[in-house]
Every structure is written in structure tokens, then in C-alpha cells.
Amino acid sequence: MNVIEHDNIGGIARKLPELRKLAGKTQPRLAAEANVSLSLLKKVEQGKVPASPAFISTVARALKVGIADLTQQPYPRTTRDEQQVHAGISDLRRELAAYRLDPDDDLPARPFAQLATDVAKASLLRHAVRLGDLGTLLPSLLADLRIAWTHTTGTDRERLFGLAAETYAAASQVAYKLGYIDLSSLAVDRYEWAAALSGDELLVLCGDYQRAGELLGTADWNTATRLLEHSRGRIEPSIGTADERTLSMWGNLHLKSALVAARTGNRDLADAHLTEATETAQRIGQDLNHFQLCFGPTNVAIWSVGLAVEMMDGTTAITRAADVRIPKTTPHERAGHHYIDLARGYLLHGDRPAAFGALQKAKTIGATQTRYHPMVHETIRVLAREEARSTESVRGFAAWCGIIQ
Template identity: 35%
Template sequence: MTNSTGVGANIARARKLRSYTQDRLAREIGYSVSMVRKVERGLEPAAPAFLSASARVLRVSVDELTGAPYQDTIERNGGLDGLSELRAILAEGLHVRAIEPLALNELAAELDRVNLNYRNDKGKQALAKLPIVIRQLHGALYNATTDAERGAVYSLLSSAYVTAERIARRFGHLPLTTPTLDRLEVFAERADDPLYASQALMKRARVLMYHDSYDVGLSLVEQGLALVEGSDEKALAVRGYGHLAGAIVAARGRKPDVARAHIEEARSVAEHVEGESDAYGTLFGRANVGIHSVAVELESGDPATAAREGSALHLPKSIAPPRAGHHWQDTARAYLLAGDPARSLAALGRARKVAPQQTRLHPMVRETLRGIAMLERRKSDTVSNFADWLGPNAVL
């Protein structure tokens, strides 16, 4: 169904295949006819909640509407080593072909290096190494002789599948997230670190947003939060992460009061965290709360506030590049929706500078740039250059 014509054109095509009028689609997804028209014409980027609702009603997947993964762009930049092997591992399920492992402490160190690559916007490098680590961890599980050893390996496997799910989303392979989370839930139940069970629920809640399943997602967030015990940094990071997940799920589910309540809870937790915690890759701290607060205002329909607060937010130099990049992507979309394409483009430039790999492959970046181009009386060289950098036919 998809090609390079943009989300709006893909929604229009899917709508016509279902013999839906714009009026009927608007009624079914709970948005105005005016919004449907603007999205289909490319005058306004489709919000993630609009996308998931449209996909559900039109009986297609979100990635069919976005066109992700952007294979031409990925191949132009060297392809994705490790993707086919990760697919094989997920297809093997609980029968993964194990290979001879390193010592457990060496495997833990190798997994830390994979996670650090992901944190630093080097997802391609992380993906290239991750499948080998997973197969070695299954080898370590086979070799384990005590419950303590098995519990430690299950925790490392949980960490590996957390990263696998993040990588699948990063590169636009949403169908891989479900089997990844299925594996995570199995291993988290057996891990010697109980906080992985909490994270498994919270991460599934975030994936459910792509399926327009917000009530189930919010229920899973609450279940995950209820499992978190303790007040050390790890527990605080997971608790805070859960509230941030709940905030985004609620905002996209059009429950702004619930979303803002989660933000305030997260803000309270962040007061007890020094800087930005790297525990479990949550990157939880005051700055991340600020980033999510901006996102909540954007998803709740207040782009002017999101643009103002997003541009004013001070991000520490130590914050993970993908997190900062996502913030500037949201700020760019907010400026566009607020009618300021020049500042929107400037925010996209900041996202590109801080997290180029993530920015190049994010669907909302392409839609925001397309919206900027539509608002300009003539396409500027800056827009054209940015589109060329994104990949073939990023803006038509």
C-alpha cells in the first residue's frame, strides 16, 4: 500500500479501499472532518494517536501508513547487520540455537557495550552485536548448574530483549516488537531482578499505543507500578519510567488529566534521582520528565504550549542523544502545528545534529518536514537539503 507519498496519501488510499468517506473516517476515529482533510492533504502531520486510530479502523498497520521501515534510506547508509539474525532468534522462540558463551561477567560487559551503543544513537552497531550476545546467553543458560546462575542469566536475557524491542522500534520494524516482548515476559518472570517484570508490563503498554489500545496499556502501567518495591536508584528509575509511560499512553488516549497526573508523580520521583539514571536504559531524571511534559501537551492538543516549553527546556549535555533528538522532533511538530514553520525547521535541525541516526528514520520527522514544505510558498533550499538527507522522496 505504501510508497513515498506520505502518511496523508496513504490514509486516503486506505480509506478509499474501505469505501469510507472522510466524514465516516472522522466519526470512526473520533477526530474532526477538518483534521482528516488536513492530514490527507499533508497540511498537518498525523499525530501518533490519529495514526493508530486510523490504522485500527481501516484495518491496516501503522507501518503501512507511515511507510516504515525506510528501506531505501537504511540501505543507502549501509543496511542493518544483525536484523536477519534477530528475526531468526525471534522465530525460534524458546528454542533458540545456543552458542558457546563467554564467562557470565564478560557477557554482562558485552551487553553493557551494546546498550551503551544504543544510548549514544549508534543503534546499527548495537543491532550488529546483539544477536550474538543473545545466542551466547542462551548458551550460558544451558550451561548453568544452579538456580542462582540461572536467575542471573535470565536477568541478562531480560536486558537483552529490552534492548531488542527498542532497536526494533528505532528502525521501524514494529512487527518484531510483539515476539520480543513475549520473550521478555517469559524471562522476566524467572530473573533474579524482579524489576524486569515491571518493565515488561510497561514496555508492552507503550507498544499497545500503536494498536489504539490505550485502556489496556494504562492498566498494564498500573500493574507494573504496583510491582515496584524499594527506594534505591533502580527502583526509582523504573517507577519514574512507569509514570512517564503512563503519561504518554494517557495523552494519546485523550485523557490529559490522567497524563498530567502521571507527569507530576514522575516529577516527584525525579527529585530523589541524581542526574539522569542509566538504570535499565530508562534515562530517568528531571530532564526526561521535562521532555515528557512537553510531549504530553503536544499529544493533548496544545501545540503552542508544547512549542514554548519545548524550546525553553534546558537539556544537560549528558542526556542521551536519542532522548534529546526525540524532544526536538516533538518541538518541531509543535511549532508546525502552532503555525511557525521556520522554527519548526530549526528544531528539526537540532534533532538532526544531536541524534542523526534516529532523526533520519523517524516517521514524524518526515511528516513534519512535509508539513513545513506545504506551508512554504516555495520549497526552500534548506527544506530540500533536509529532505535529501532523509532519503529518497522524503518530501514531494
């Protein structure tokens, strides 16, 4: 058995006191400004409790720093394999910067069918959490789309912008999951731009869904709430006779609204939005993947667990998880995320062995997503710190995440 010392595994428990002192704030002052309990703040700094997404965003806002300043993302790359996973980021950054510019060379546009096939491939890689392969594909695909819409007009051009929006969504996800938070936000900007040119109102609303996620990251709960209310209002009059695509967007907007409510601690409102999403999924009756958001009974059940965790209610999360059945067809990204949330739920409930078991399950489903997820880092750090002597398996997992050497 090896003792894992606190100083060896750092994380937010180490970084938060540094940033707090640089800002000249005491623990009581920061707790008051961030609207978090002093007890929770102390426990996070002591490494006894993992920092939740809500805690991270609201404390970052109070400290006037970015989320990445607290989580220290992107994480260091120490192996050739890790470097390869990140290899496409620099090219992706260049393509996102050049998005409105005409191509330098008079290159022929690829046929729409070929581009659509590659966009579908990108979405499959996204859902399989094959981030290295996705990052390699995206820059050239976005460049090809840029060439194509330059040579196209009318409804064909709108269809290309629909493909571009889907590709920008994949770009946002690969950047976010690898820890490039600002680059992910830039890709959301590009999504909104392409969606507005697609002629598809539902794609525009999907942009609102993504923008609400950006607002959550800045702890701007009120603006996120207003945006989502406005977005739902645009399709609410037609919901009674809506098709599956519209219903999927309606349900997803309610799920995002539930997350905003959960982050603010409004359990009743979060549950009301979850109920609306559940009823919508039951009305559809199957798992669909419009807008690459995987809306349906399975994903709503996964969200129900995550929402309980967001409200720091591990017992409810575990209770809800007992009824979750994840089909083999569920994208790895969603299934893996479920077990990452469930690990946090078990930890809140006080069942550390089950928490570690859930992390191992998440790794089996989506290793790269698990390796780079900040909530995995926070969970495994607390598991390591809370044990007088860590087991070799816990230590090995922490080392695999890059937390200890």
C-alpha cells in the same frame, strides 16, 4: 528555488485516502469510527497537518490495518550506507525466533563478566542511536546468552536472564527505530519472557512498561491504562521507603500513564501523572539509567514537552521547552527525541523556521534516529507542502530523509 509538488512526497497524506477507499469508508465515516474530528482527517489527507502517533494508531485500528501500512515502514533503502544500517535485521529475526532452543553445537559458554560487558556495550550503542552497529552486535550476543543460560542453573541463570532482558530491550528499540514494527513487538515478547525468568520483579514491571507501549500502538488505551495501574499497584505500598531503582520504575510507569492519557486527550490526568513523575525525579535528585530508561529530572522535563505535543498543544510545549536544560551526559537518543518533539511543537505553534531548526538540531544529535523517525517525515512533509516555494535547505533535508529524490 524549487517547488516541491504534493505528489512527489507522498506519506500518510497519500496513503490514508488509498486505504480508506479500499476499506469502503468515506471521510465522515472513518472520522466517526476512529473518534477523530472530520476537520483533522481532511487536513491530514490534504497534507496540511502532520499525522500524530495517536491519530495514526486510532485510524489504523478503524481501518483494520497496521501502523506500518500507514507510515509505509520500513522505509526504502536507496544507498549502501542505508543498507548497512539494516544489515543486522535478518540475523536478529532468526535469533528472536530461536530464543528457546538449545544451541546446535556444544559450544562453551562465555564468562558472565564478558557477556555483561557486551550487554552494556549494546545499551550504550542503543542510547547513542548507532543502530547499524547495534544491529550487527545483537544477534551474536543473544546467541551467546542462549548458550550461557543453557549451561547454567540457579541464581547465575537468573542473572543471565536479566542480561538477556536488557539485550531484548535493545533489540526492540533497533527494530522499532528502523521501522520493523512487528519485529519490535516480537522482541518485547522475548523481553517479558526473559524478565519473568530473571527473578527480578522490577524487570517484570519494565516489561509491563514496554507492553503498554505496544498497546498504545494499537490504540487500546483502556487496556494500557489498566495494565499500568496494576503495575504501579505492585510497588505502591513500598514507595515511601523505596530505593532509587524502585523509584525509577515508579516514575517511568507514571510517565507512560501520562502518555496514554495524552493520547486520549485527558489533559488533567496526563498532568497528574506528569506531576507524580516530576516529584519522584526530584526525590531522586539526579539522572539515573536503571532499566536503560534514563529516569531523572532531565528526562521528565523532556517528556513534559513531548506530552504537550501529544495533546496538540504547541504553545505549552514551547513554553515547557524554554526551561529544559539537557546536560552533555544525556543519551543522544533522548536529546534527539526532544528536538523531534519540539519541531512538532513549533509546527503546531505556527513557527515553521523554528520547526525546521529543531529538526536540524535533532539530525546533529542523532542522524540515524532522525532519518528514520516517522514524525520527522510527517513534519518535513508539512513544512515542504506549506511553502509556496521550498528553500533548498528544506528540500535537501526532505531528500536526505528519502522523501523526495
